[in-house]
Amino acid sequence: MEKTEVTTAPEATRPCPECGSAVPVAERYVDWCAECGWNVDPAAPDPAPGRLAAARRRLVQELGEQLASEVEEAAAGGARPDRDPAAVLAFGLALLVHAVTLLLVVGGLALVLLGWDTGVQPVIGALLLGLAAALRPRPVRLPKDGQVLHRADAPHLFELVDEVAGAVGTTGVHTVLVNAEYNASVTTYGVRRRRVLTIGLPFWEVLTPQERVALLGHELGHFAHGDIRYGRITGGALHALAVWHYVLAPTPAERLLDRFVNAVTFLPRWVAYGLLLLLDRLTLRASQRAEYLADASAVRAASPGAAVGLMDRLLVGDAVEAELRRQSVVARMGGGRTGREVREAAEAGLWERLAARVAAVPEREYERLRRVSALRGHSVDHTHPPTHARRRHMAAGAPVAALVSCDDARAAAVAAELAPSREALARLVIREYAG
Template sequence: MTETAQTVGRAAGQDCPECGTRVTGGGAYVTWCAACDWNVDPEVRQEEARGRVERLRRSLAHRYGEQLFAELSGTAEASAHAGTADGAEPTNRGTGTGTGAGTGAGTGTGTVGARRGPGRDGVLAAALAVAVHGVTVALLAGGLWLLVAEWGRGLLPALGGLLIALAVVLRPRFAKLARLSGELPVLRRQDAPRLFALLDEIAEQVGTTGLREVVIGADANASVTTYGVRRHRVLRLGLGLWRILSPQERVAVLGHEFGHYAHGDTRRGLLVGSAFQSLATWRYTLAPKHPDGLMDDLVNLLTAPPRLLVEGVLVLLEHLTLRDSQRAEYLADASAARAGGTVAAAGLMDRLLVSGSVEGELGREVVAARTRIGGARREDPAEGLWERVAAHGASIPAHEYERLRRVAERRGHQVDSTHPPTHLRHRLLTGGEEVAARIVLDPARSAGVEAELAGPALRVARAVVRG
């Protein structure tokens, strides 16, 4: 989707109907005015209906995101002005060292990234999580007691069996690698030693440990999660995002994901994280059924009180943890800048804004692969897929990124309902002194990593074009 001279000429020859300034864009991209924002966001958005919990998440995410931006940027500026960028601690801050910024960008060493002990909300969230798990334990204990305490015959043993069955259904669940990966390629250390060496170096730089596996997918995303009782870490690496990033932006995105564990994100912890999973299971189990008869109406009526109670507990746990989770996102951005540099971390924010465009490009590749006739194109359509995706990303002009940044600010764009607004993350990164990368992914090392990803990438590309 490259701009031609003709396209540029058409855009340059048009004046803004609002202020008369020459507009930018045109052709494959939106024509808009950088001076007055005319037509900057012409799309009519069809908002998806959201439940109460999702609406609450988004509302709190915006509010806390703005509050924390003001707090972190103000702290960083005060720290830089006082000359404490080398790690001196301000008042009302937890002890320890971290990877946040003593600079206005939030990416140096010192105050913003300092490790903080659990505050009041964190303690209350932990207590609430214990109570959630306590309900499951109580159901199991009560069921066993009814079965073995010689209550005799009748309904009590049956009630005990029902309580045990409920405890089993509502128990905390731990993800399994097979479920996380599905049919996607999984890389281990012996499969990709250069990639894992890079991952280990980034993890050490941001202050945490590495991971066991890497799952290669097609989406425009990257994430680190855990599986199993022992909480083994696994990276899901979406090639739709990876291939549009520069080498330093790749270091930054990995630094961000590891940063969540370096800064102790409450929601990723075993206690609170599993409580969220349990509450989600309870909510699903108690969800009202479509009323096809009197029995369904009766079941919905009986399950309404516990369902409302579960939603209330979930809302409370959201409220207690979301501020800490928002802070963790900002600090993970600081880790991204510490590893890959401020410029790369800010560039990553821009790439997140075009993830929808990348997904659209992948969709067009699927359509093209399915509609080719005879010898119109004889080569395997999976060959070169990721190179074409990379070329698409590289073709997006600077003025389109600027437009998307303005649209993101207007819409309050977030990666999801738990992230702070993207424009605030970008502003915190770029608002002060630039921080140099501590890990430089040079061309030779980058090529070595790409060589290890080539085989899995082709397998994923073939799965994509098959649809």
């Protein structure tokens, strides 16, 4: 039998208008030059809303780069990277803030119980107690914006979570919440501070099985290393200082009394604001450090390659959300079929189509997004270090074998347990955008 030779069409290119190098042309993706950087970031950078936000963005960038170097040097030298003087100072400042709240409680009770003869003191005491109630730390409630899973609902998923938790040096979670966000997080809820892991299904579905292990390693790493910004003491102090700043905010000076009150509260207002900025800066440093330590947990649990792949998937978050909106528009403009048929067709296989769309993103586009990430200082939110610095930190270490493996059989078992959540959230996504 004669062998048939298969040939592929040559890649379409165009000359770079800046340096003349050949620029590959791909439908649906930006044309850019890898040699000189032409058109690598055709869209304007996200504007920072005001000077304070711009200053905070610069601080996040500076701290992110600085802490990446510090954590790498500490790890290379065998020192413990989780001892941070900023965290100690933040904890001390937070205790001072809570001491003021405690004084309000004591003073309010004294005025209420001992000042009945005057008639005025109990009123002032009640106001102080009301302010103290607003300043108190509040336990977080279990979010209601997704599908709540307990161990009996998804034993294979919880088994995977437990194994990853053991690999990073902590214990598992009590609850898993699956929602429609392109994100993941951990927190505690209730007075007993039970642990909950939140998995954004759009994020989960575009990851490979081993990248999902890296995601779990990162999130559970927060329990292993801690994050004082969201702790009961420091998080409560940030809340209290924000309440103080709100209570002491100036009122429109329409009357003489308004001007007098504004003058009296001027100094306390700026003290509260200064303490809020100081605690924010101290906890921001500690929070970014915790992110790097959690990234190290992801590497240890899943391997450096899977952890780096996880960082790359963060860069396509906007594209994923755009694809979900496109899918909902397709559902709304479904031709002559009934609305119900259109929605059901769009919901069926939504997550498979989304995963296939992200899997088709070429490496060249990821490289462009990585360059844009470095130019703009992309980060997950205002507390995370820059994504490019996190990726570099993950890739800098020596190759290590994964402590936890998620093969195809295990991934299929977990997917089967998530099937009801996948169906419910596909319905939510399509109807939320399609109307």
